[in-house]
Amino acid sequence: MKDAIQAAEHAAMHKLLPPSLFSGLLAISSDAVIAVDDEQRIIFFNEGAERIFGWAADEVGGRYLEILLPERYRAAHRGHVHGFGAAHGRARLMGERQQLSGLRRDGEEFPCEAAIQRIEVEGRNVFAAVLRDITARQRAEDTVREAVTAREDMLGIVSHDLRNPANAVKMLAKSILDDATRERLPEQITERVAMIQQAAQQMDSLIQDLLDTTRLASGRLRVDPQPMDAGVVVERSVDAMRSLADAARISLEATVPAGLPQVLADADRVSQLFSNLIGNAIKFTPPGGAVTLVVHADGDAVLFVLRDTGVGISAEDLPHVFERFYQGERGTGRTARHGAGLGLPIARGIVEAHGGHIWIDSLPGAGTTVRFYLPVAPPA
Ligand SMILES: Nc1ncnc2c1ncn2[C@@H]1O[C@H](COP(=O)(O)OP(=O)(O)O)[C@@H](O)[C@H]1O
Ligand SMILES: [Mg+2]
Structure with missing residues (x-):
């Protein structure tokens, strides 16, 4: 990473990479690229940032970065900025911090990930951030998580609630097949009751297996050795x-x-x-x-x-x-x-x-x- 930057600087110095290339690269980034000065005033806001936050670059230029943060995070952010400024030259990469929230112009909050870097420009600190809107990703993850939970819940409930009637059928069939009752019934009937009993038995063991499977999947299959x-x-x-x-x-x-x-x-x-x-x-x-x-x-x-x-x-x-x-x-x-x-x-x-x-x-x-x-x- 550092080597790549050095190589780019080296190349730029030798006019291999004209400045227009950098602004072109920043323009096509779908991530927001934002830079602030040491007073936290916005000095750079690329097209990606405009799309994500809903502000035009010339509207936010010179304003405090805080307008891009939900109200309740602003105080904490000030603290972070100080801490970050003190930690010399350290970069914070995407996904390193759990969860950030951004604030769009229309007041909507959104989850994001950010990489932050302190850069010294002509003796002054500039903070550059690359910020990614992860709303869609998070929504997809939530949907998957909900679907998995719903399936496990349903399996658990269905297995539990099916057991009682299946057991009732099994027990009733068994009581009909008791010696005393059996003697008084024609064979055609007891044969069928035996089949009912067997079917209920199969149902019961399938339900039992489903229950154990949900326990296995959630790590709740316990043994008492x-x-x-x-x-x-x-x-x-x-x-x-x-x-x-x-x-x-x-x-x-x-x-x-x-x-x-x-x-x-x-x-x-x-x-x-x-x-x-x-x-x-x-x-x-x-x-x-x-x-x-x-x-x-x-x-x-x-x-x-x-x-x-x-x-x-x-x-x-x-x-x-x-x-x-x-x-x-x-x-x-x-x-x-x-x-x-x-x-x-x-x-x-x-x-x-x-x-x-x-x-x-x-x-x-x-x-x-x-x-x-x-x-x-x-x-x-
Ligand atoms: N003893 C065995 N001989 C041949 N195939 C077997 C044997 N045990 C298991 N299998 C194979 O493994 C599969 C999974 O077994 P299992 O989980 O008990 O499911 P099921 O018995 O309901 O099919 C079976 O469908 C079968 O293809
Ligand atoms: Mg089997």
């Missing part, structure tokens, strides 16, 4: 998925070595994690296939390895599967109604909330391996 036996959680999770695996004619086995250290984990979140991962493994594995879960102690962590012999994930899809709402080519086909592309982002959120790490390897046509670490509980 307690020391626990990894083997017990694995067995419980595998048992919970057993009927799904059986229905899909897929074998589901877990291998847990003896003497595994306890992990520090949130039991509910870890069941959810297993449910998402084993659910995927079953969903993407054709009948006759196998899903296996192996657990290893590995230093101060426990490594979980979940393998399936399913369709695998293509190299194009693999880098994206942890993105929310992302579904691979095969995720959107016949199985699309059993997921919204939220299972893996939530799984990753859960693992990372425990300070762990999760990753996937896959060979299309051969199967997929998901690995993740959970921390070992410190000795009591």
